[in-house]
Amino acid sequence: MHTVQNTLYIMTPNAYVHLENATVRIDVEREKKLQVPLHHLNGLVCFGNIMISPALMHRLADDGKSLVLMDSSGRFKARLEGPVSGNILLRQAHHRQASDAAFALEIARTIVSGKLKNSRSVVQRGARETSDTIETTQLTRSADNLAASLRAAAAATSMDELRGIEGEAARGYFSAINLIVKTAMRANFQLNGRTRRPPLDRFNALISFLYAMLMNDCRSAIEATGLDAQLGFLHAVRPGRAALALDLMEEFRAIAADRLALTLINRGQINASDFDEREGGAVMLNDRGRRAVVTAWQERKQEIVTHPLTETKIPIGLLPFIQARFLARTIRGEMDGYLPYQSK
Missing domain, CATH: 1.20.120.920 (CRISPR-associated endonuclease Cas1, C-terminal domain)
Incomplete structure (x- = not known):
C-alpha cells in the first residue's frame, strides 16, 4: 500500500479495503495494515484481486473520489466515479x-x-x-x-x-x-x-x-x-x-x-x-x-x-x-x- 499525490495504491493480493467511520481501512488476513483518513484521499487504485466493501464504493462516489481497478499486470479494467460535473x-x-x-x-x-x-x-x-x-x-x-x-x-x-x-x-x-x-x-x-x-x-x-x-x-x-x-x-x-x-x-x-x-x-x-x-x-x-x-x-x-x-x-x-x-x-x-x- 502506497499513497502519492493523494492517491492510494493497493497491491497486496486479497486485501480487504473498507470504510471505518471517516477512514479507509485495509486488512490483510483480518489484520489491519493501514488506515487513512478519507479526506486525505482523492482516489484509490487497486491492482489485482482486491476486495472493496460496497459502503466504501458508495462513499467514494458520493464524495467525488475515483476508484480505479487494474489487473495484476497494471492493465486498466474499470473506473468507478460519481455523477459527471465540470464546465x-x-x-x-x-x-x-x-x-x-x-x-x-x-x-x-x-x-x-x-x-x-x-x-x-x-x-x-x-x-x-x-x-x-x-x-x-x-x-x-x-x-x-x-x-x-x-x-x-x-x-x-x-x-x-x-x-x-x-x-x-x-x-x-x-x-x-x-x-x-x-x-x-x-x-x-x-x-x-x-x-x-x-x-x-x-x-x-x-x-x-x-x-x-x-x-x-x-x-x-x-x-x-x-x-x-x-x-x-x-x-x-x-x-x-x-x-x-x-x-x-x-x-x-x-x-x-x-x-x-x-x-x-x-x-x-x-x-x-x-x-x-x-x-x-x-x-x-x-x-x-x-x-x-x-x-x-x-x-x-x-x-x-x-x-x-x-x-x-x-x-x-x-x-x-x-x-x-x-x-x-x-x-x-x-x-x-x-x-x-x-x-x-
Missing part, C-alpha cells in the same frame, strides 16, 4: 473543436511533435552517457531520424499520414532503447519490438505497467479539468476508450515511463526475478516487482521540475494537470496553440 461550456467547445478537421489535425500534430521531442531527448541522453563509440554513433543516428520525423509530422496534411509518421518513428525509437540499457543488463532486458497484450518480454512488461499508471494520472487530469476524456484528437474515438487521456499521455511516455524504466534496469533496482513468465509467452511483473515499480513511480512523481512555460517549480506528478489546463485553454481559444511539456 458544460468547455465540454461543448471540446466537441465543436473535435469536429473541426483543421483544428483536430493541428492539435494532433502538436501532440505527436511533443512525443517525438521527448523521445529524442531520451535517445540523445543515451548517446551522451554511453562510452561505446559505435553505439554513440547509432544513437545519434536514431536521434537524427527522430528529428526528421519531427519535420515530417509538422508538414503532415492528414491524420492517417500523421499516424503513419508517428508509428514509424516509434519503431525506430524502441530499437534505439536497447542501446541505452547497460551491456550487463541486456541479456535480461532486451526489447523485442513493442508488444502489449500480452507483453512478451521483461522490458515490455515493465513499460506496460508504467504506462498504465501514467494513463490513470492523465485521465484524472483530463477529468479534473472538465474535458471529455473519451473525445480525442490524435486517437480515434472508440467505445470505452479514453482517447483524450491517451492524447495527453503521449508527451509523457518517454520522459516519465521509459526513462524511469531505464533507470530501474540500469541501476539494478529491478531484475529478472521480479517477473513471472506465463503460458503462451506472456511476461508479467510479480508482486515484488510491482511494489518496487510503484515505489519508484511515487518517488519520481515527487521530484521537482521547473515548468518552461509557467517558470514555476512543481512536482512531476502535477505536470499532467498543468498540461490538461493548457489543452482546455487552447480548446476555449484562450491560447493560440497547445504547447506540450518538453523535458530538458
Whole structure:
C-alpha cells in the first residue's frame, strides 16, 4: 500500500479495503495494515484481486473520489466515479473543436511533435552517457531520424499520414532503447519490438505497467479539468476508450515511463526475478516487482521540475494537470496553440 499525490495504491493480493467511520481501512488476513483518513484521499487504485466493501464504493462516489481497478499486470479494467460535473461550456467547445478537421489535425500534430521531442531527448541522453563509440554513433543516428520525423509530422496534411509518421518513428525509437540499457543488463532486458497484450518480454512488461499508471494520472487530469476524456484528437474515438487521456499521455511516455524504466534496469533496482513468465509467452511483473515499480513511480512523481512555460517549480506528478489546463485553454481559444511539456 502506497499513497502519492493523494492517491492510494493497493497491491497486496486479497486485501480487504473498507470504510471505518471517516477512514479507509485495509486488512490483510483480518489484520489491519493501514488506515487513512478519507479526506486525505482523492482516489484509490487497486491492482489485482482486491476486495472493496460496497459502503466504501458508495462513499467514494458520493464524495467525488475515483476508484480505479487494474489487473495484476497494471492493465486498466474499470473506473468507478460519481455523477459527471465540470464546465458544460468547455465540454461543448471540446466537441465543436473535435469536429473541426483543421483544428483536430493541428492539435494532433502538436501532440505527436511533443512525443517525438521527448523521445529524442531520451535517445540523445543515451548517446551522451554511453562510452561505446559505435553505439554513440547509432544513437545519434536514431536521434537524427527522430528529428526528421519531427519535420515530417509538422508538414503532415492528414491524420492517417500523421499516424503513419508517428508509428514509424516509434519503431525506430524502441530499437534505439536497447542501446541505452547497460551491456550487463541486456541479456535480461532486451526489447523485442513493442508488444502489449500480452507483453512478451521483461522490458515490455515493465513499460506496460508504467504506462498504465501514467494513463490513470492523465485521465484524472483530463477529468479534473472538465474535458471529455473519451473525445480525442490524435486517437480515434472508440467505445470505452479514453482517447483524450491517451492524447495527453503521449508527451509523457518517454520522459516519465521509459526513462524511469531505464533507470530501474540500469541501476539494478529491478531484475529478472521480479517477473513471472506465463503460458503462451506472456511476461508479467510479480508482486515484488510491482511494489518496487510503484515505489519508484511515487518517488519520481515527487521530484521537482521547473515548468518552461509557467517558470514555476512543481512536482512531476502535477505536470499532467498543468498540461490538461493548457489543452482546455487552447480548446476555449484562450491560447493560440497547445504547447506540450518538453523535458530538458
